Amino acid sequence: MVKAAILEQPGNGLVIGEVELADPAPHEVLIDTKACGLCHSDLHFIDGAYPHALPCIPGHEAAGVVRAVGSEVRSVKPGDHVVSCLSAFCGQCEFCVTGRLALCMGAATRRGPDGAPRITRDGGQTVNQMLNLSAFSEQMLIHENACVAISKDMPLDRAALLGCAVTTGAGAVFNAAKITPGETVVVVGCGGVGLAAINAARIAGAGMVIAADPLEEKRELAKVLGATHTIDAAAEDAAKQIIKLTGGGVHYAIEAVGRQASADLAVASLRRGGTAIILGMMPLDCKVGLGAMDLLGGKKLQGAIMGENHFPVDLPRLVDFYMRGLLDLDTLIAERIKLEDINAGFDKMRAGNSARSVIVFD
Template structure:
């Protein structure tokens, strides 16, 4: 089969023929119908996230189960599934305390060989998935069964961008009806935050991005206002839209120290600042200590949006089926697997909301 492998930091993915790993007792083989191209994949490829290569990249995927291992109990051949960035073993301390996005088994699954290259080198898959491939052999804990007629290119986005964005709104920040929200960074995850804020009943949703097309898209997804930080003073603009206070909830969806500091500055006293973007492993932020205490703000990390995959993914599918959540407009480009590097280039250039490998 074909798969796209990260071989060396700073180089393009290598699309090559590989041999998939036969399924073990708790594994399933999934025919990948679609896989979104996410900034986190790029961060691994560039070395921003120091994860050893080679690696089958791709983690935002959906498809159909082709084969199941001898001890698999949760899935059968023909099931439609969405990959979960966080595995859900169901028995570790985190899973039993409703923190399945922190499941203790996730890191171990990343180290398991997924495919074998032509030279005999075994290669693991990113977060135990590796959806930039024609098929993926994964532990049953890494996928969630769904019953729906939605197309794979839309379902794939639920694997990461949508769950991360909506989860940040509902699970982490807990946005309240009538609130004011500012979203810094309006790529795929940022647009999902905008949609989540709309679903939560936020009265004012301010989308902040230098890209004109992304600001326009945000208005379509529910933003009430947009700001181009390249031409306007973002803090002044947000305060002007929120009675001089600042936003009740701010979301940083870029992953840079500068925008993290900006998200803090845009929040009102007593507001909530949620960090959604993935910064470089060595990035540092500095903050004055007195306002950290005296302004009574809440600073929250939001890994995978705090998603409880087996609970949240079926709910998100239903939101899309009933038209409350717009997935189709999130997919702005579809490419075959052998053009995945062009999709990554376009992502880095900010040319689209989400490319999907189909």
């Protein structure tokens, strides 16, 4: 039995309880979770904005140590340090074989409806696995294609951030935008994903990196991570300020909040030929679009789920960036907490004043 934070009813927070994990199937990996970041995507499910089968265990930004592997697993072995990734890939579908791993629906990486569940409690009740991981737990039982081995020199509390925030934010820069040195970027929203995008834009050599956020403390944090300029995103003339600052608008606008106003600001900040990349989980009834003149000006709008990652390749490279002092993960961590403090951690997230809270398991 292991402790986990369980979502039983949206809007009522998480309940700490005990669950039991099955033995690994042939292609599964059992991991002792060592650290897990609190992500706003989890909050969408916890507060009921997005539906999910209940009860379930959220959590998807994690790192740990492999305890056991299934009979067919060759990619990792017991004792390996790993980062998990919610975009588990099957390796066989159209998206996988054309190199778009993040778009794989991953059906083949989950147990079928006729199979025994991975997680149970109370003598057999199914506890649903969220986003292929369920990382708010002392252990995870996941498909082998949902984790990658990393250097054991990498601190696992920092490594956890690579599982979502950094993979998404940095991936938007490296994979989706493919920024050319000297191009201009605005990042709307300076939470964990946005700050990671700002850091990556600096690494990529962007000529101007503008951080747009309504909170001054987050704008100041963005400067530490590489922002060359900051804008109050709540200002009525925020887009005009960005256009003036860049002499016509940015080459790339990255939205990292998941709100209608922030997506609209990203689109309004583009220069001719520019691209807006929407990363945030928008309310399900939201629509983002380009006007007729935007289209005539060659502007583009795209999503980039999980930063369009190829995480078996991207994750070790991000670890290398951190170890070489290029990627600043230390600044992203606002606090380290225990699993029992998870609801207080999400309350801080709702307040919106700080960067990442990370659960550290003993």
